[in-house]
Amino acid sequence: MLRPHDLIWINNAQSLTTQDTMPEWVTQQWRTSLPLVVRRDVQDGGRIPVGIRGMKRSQRAAGWVDEQSVVRCVTPESLIADPIALLQSSFVSLPPVQVLIMLMQTPWPWVWGVTGSCGYALATDIPVMHTDSDLDLVLRCPQKTTAEELAHFAERIAQVQLPCRTDVQVETPTRGFCSDRMATR
Known part of the structure; x- marks a missing residue:
């Protein structure tokens, strides 16, 4: 069971979506070799709420990923x-x-x-x-x-x-x- 703050990796970049247009820095910087942060929000039909982290502190975005695309999880513990x-x-x-x-x-x-x-x-x-x-x-x-x-x-x-x-x-x-x-x- 995934919990807020867990870091997850996915195998399908197309499974990552945002509510609005994907920020340009996400398409330039983020790739599936980088983790997403599970965030606290309502799950949407098997989709996990995640945070996307950029290289700058100001680069943060909210998104969702398909549960079946998760291939790795690292917990804070x-x-x-x-x-x-x-x-x-x-x-x-x-x-x-x-x-x-x-x-x-x-x-x-x-x-x-x-x-x-x-x-x-x-x-x-x-x-x-x-x-x-x-x-x-x-x-x-x-x-x-x-x-x-x-x-x-x-x-x-x-x-x-x-x-x-x-x-x-x-x-x-x-x-x-x-x-x-x-x-x-």
């Missing part, structure tokens, strides 16, 4: 499953990856993973992340989670002097929401 892979990543010296390594040393009560430019870079080895990049995380909370539990998580993160801003998206069975910015430089 899988990107942090192997600490050795993170340590061997070409991005290990960048602050967002340093924070991931620090956070991995603490057992958390939730399944969590990395999204945003850091997740995209780790999944593709494309250098879209830089020294000033934020770290975007997703917490998957399949059971009811109290505001107190989330506040405790935020407090523990705030106790550490993180080298980059860290934003957290909380996913529950019924919705997703952005937590307040957890920490700043």
Whole structure:
């Protein structure tokens, strides 16, 4: 089952459609060797809502793909499953990856993973992340989670002097929401 923030690859570029005209940068830059980001929206008859990412921060577009064209999926959780892979990543010296390594040393009560430019870079080895990049995380909370539990998580993160801003998206069975910015430089 695909969830928001999963990165997916498709085998048929014609399966990718947008509600309006496809932006010119998409036709120039995007190809099936690049992932799409599953986004939160209504599925349209087996079509998966996705985000298309360009090389510039301003290049983002919403689209849909046919479910049967998905050939690969990388979850935010899988990107942090192997600490050795993170340590061997070409991005290990960048602050967002340093924070991931620090956070991995603490057992958390939730399944969590990395999204945003850091997740995209780790999944593709494309250098879209830089020294000033934020770290975007997703917490998957399949059971009811109290505001107190989330506040405790935020407090523990705030106790550490993180080298980059860290934003957290909380996913529950019924919705997703952005937590307040957890920490700043």
